[in-house]
Amino acid sequence: MKYLSTRGDATPRGFSDILLEGLAPDGGLYLPATYPKVDAATLARWREVASSSYAELACEILALFIDDIPPADLQRLVHATYTEAVYGTKAITPVTKLEEGLYLQALSNGPTLAFKDMAMQLLGQLFEYELARRGERLNILGATSGDTGSAAEYAMRGKRGIHVFMLSPHGRMSPFQQAQMFSLQDANIHNLAIEGVFDDCQDIVKAVSNDLAFKRRWKIGTVNSINWARLLAQVVYYFAGYFQATRSNAETVGFAVPSGNFGNICAGHVARQMGLPIRKLVLATNENDVLDEFFRTGTYRPRGAAETHETSSPSMDISKASNFERFVFDLLGHDAAAGARTKALFGEALARDGGFTITRDEFARIASFGFVSGKSLHADRLATIRSTWQRSRRLVDTHTADGLKVGRAHLEPGVPMIVLETAQPAKFAETIAEAFASETGPAPVPEVPAALRGIETLPRRCTVLPADVARVKQFIEAHAG
C-alpha cells in the first residue's frame, strides 16, 4: 500500500514513511493511493472475528493498509493496545441499544475517558516500534486545552525514545483535566503550564516548529489529528459497531458523529469507501458550525479565533477542520486532477479568499458519499442529556449529546442509527448538573471510573512558564531525549 498527498504529490511512500510525519511536503494530507475493497466473503469472516476479538479485527483491517511492518510485529502491537485491562470491557467499544433503532457505541472507555484514546494508544505503540527500528528519537511538542494532550500523554508515557512537551493554558483547564495530566509521574512527560490562553500555547508550538534548525536538531514532532495512523485506527470501530448493531451483512446502518476536526467521521468515510454498508454518515456540530454549513451549502469558510464560540462541548470548538481536506479530495475523484483542484482550493483559495465554494456538480456528488449534517446548541445538549437519562437511564456527555440530537433528526425506519459516544460524562460534570438543575428530586451524578477516583489529590508534575518562545525552547533543550 502506497500513500499520496491530497495536493497531488504522488511520490510513493509506505506507511512507515508517513507514520512519523505531519503534512506532506506539498502541504497536503496523506491518503492511501486506493482504498482496499472488502468483499462479501471477507465481511462475513470479519463478523465472526469481531464477535470474539476487537484486536483481531483491528489486525485484519490494519494489515490491508500496512505492508511494511512484519505481520507478527503488527499483531503484537495491536494486541498490546486493545486489551480488556485498558478498556474495561472485552468488546472494547461496546454497543448498547437506547431504544428501537437507536444505539450508542462507547469509544470512551480508554485511560482518559475520551475517544482519542482509541487511536492515540495505538500510535504510542507504533511510534515506539518505528523509532527503535530506525534508532531515532522524537520530542513531541503540542498544545492542548484538554482531551488531546491527556490522550497523547497517556499513550506516550514510559515509551522509549519519546518525550512529550505539552503546553496548556495555566489555570484554564478543568480541575479534572489538570489532575489527569499533571499527576503523571513519568520522566518522559513534561507538562508546561503557560501563563496565557490556548492560542498563546498554539502560537508557541508554531513558532518552535517554524524554527527548522531547532526542529531538526531536537527532533521535534507532533501527534495532531491529521496523522494518518490515527485516522486508520479509528476505521476499526466503525466495523466493530456495525457488526454489533446488525444481525446480517445485508443490513445498512447510520453513524452519527460529534465532529470537530473531521477526524472521527473521516474514518467512517474510509470504512464506507472500503465497502462497509453505511447508509448515512451524520455529521453533528455544536455552535461552531463550519462543517454543517459546508454540507448544507457547499461553502467552506473557516472562522478566526474571534468567531469561534466557547461551548459546553469544548472538544468540538474548532474553526478549521484539519482533516476535511481528505474528504474533499475524495469527493473530487481521488486522482491527479483531484489533487490539482484540492491544491487550488486548500492551498490557494483558502489563503486568498478565506474560503471557497465547490461547484454545483461537485456538491451534487456529496449525496453518494452518504453525508448529511446538523447542529446542536447548548439548550439541545441539556435537553438531550435529560431526555436520554429519563428514557433510557443512560447518562451521556455533552459531545455525545450533540451526536444524539442530530442523529435522531436523521433516523429512518429499519436503519439502525449508531451514535458514537466520544467522552464519558464524568469529564463534564458541571454541565450534567446544569441539565438537571430545574428537575425536582435527586439528579444523576456521573460515575468516575475507579482508576481515576481521587486523582485531584495526587502530587503534580508541572512547570509554569511565561508565554515566551525562548523560555519554552530552553526547557526543551534541558529535558529533551
Ligand SMILES: *Cc1c(COP(=O)(O)O)cnc(C)c1O
Ligand atoms: C476530539 C473530540 C471530538 C471531535 O472529534 P474530531 O475527530 O475532531 O471530529 C468530539 N468529542 C470529543 C469528546 C473529542 O475529544
